[in-house]
Amino acid sequence: MQRMFPAPLAPLLLLLLLAVSPVICWRPWPHLKANDSDLIFGGSKKYEGSSKFVHMRYHMGPVLTTHINVHTIWYGTWQRSQKKIIREFISSISAVDSNHPSVSGWWKTVQLYTDQTGANISRTVRLGKEKNDRFYSHGKSLTRLSVQSVIKSAVTARTNPLPINPKGGLYLVLTSTDVYVHDFCGQVCGFHYFTFPSIVGYTLPFAWAGNSAKLCPGVCAYPFAVPDYIPGLKPLKSPNGDVGVDGMISVIGHEIAELATNPLINAWYAGQDPVAPVEIADLCEGIYGTGGGGSYMGQLLKGKDGATYNMNGIRRRYLVQWVWNHVVNYCTGPNALD
């Protein structure tokens, strides 16, 4: 749901104990700078991870099994080209004709999750309606609650309100580079939750992701930007020429995967604590390819243009983190080498 550190998984313990595939979530958070440079440069530490210690459990709540409509709120200033990259990513989730490895192949791991009746997560994820909030209706500094107020404004707008669709609707609030959201950059790059009837009038699953290009690209748009505190580390070239947005894509994928499998925070998560559930994407943060774990992202692909990616969408390439596969008990993705 949100990336917090230290992870409830006691990564060091896992590091010592485990032996096959990765479970350590990683992002260059500022509070890790104490000394993580050996992690980044050291090939010696291979995080080999583990299955037995992760108990991804189903807690009986609903999951999104009917067509998922992603209703987007563009909060602040967005360029048309930026919106296009994000829309095409969402449309790629259920596209049938992308080249392998594809975004739709990535979604297959999410589809492995079911509800009490055995119904799988929907294969279909569509772009829903969109709303522009160009004039920052709730200011440039938002809290978790005011993000809900942004949704309320969008579903109750006098003109073209977003539809209220609690069953297959998923609300995505995307904030532009000049907007700060509580804990952004320090502890989270995005989060998901559900709206409170007392604020919005309905219980709607929603997620927020921010464009970090101005505030902390080295954290939230990593590896297309790198933090200053790691000297010598070079950013990778992003696939769509927009560091902030290319970095957001993985965060959006992370949140949508978790919303689908844990929309009301009572379905799929690991750990005992519903206050800090460890969800299917949390377990694979920072893992984008075979061998990934710790600060090593795994085997990625490189285009002729020198840009790094790991999956194909309908018209573009993206770099998206893997998600936890509860059937095999490790992180999987479409670009896995076997």
Ligand SMILES: *[C@@H]1O[C@H](CO)[C@@H](O)[C@H](O)[C@H]1NC(C)=O
């Ligand atoms: C971190 O480790 C590097 C290399 O091992 C060292 O040069 C640096 O001084 C360390 N920084 C801190 C804050 O300990």
Ligand SMILES: *[C@@H]1O[C@H](CO)[C@@H](O)[C@H](O)[C@H]1NC(C)=O
């Ligand atoms: C539905 O979930 C079950 C259990 O994980 C899995 O075996 C099956 O392949 C899934 N179906 C699809 C279409 O993904």
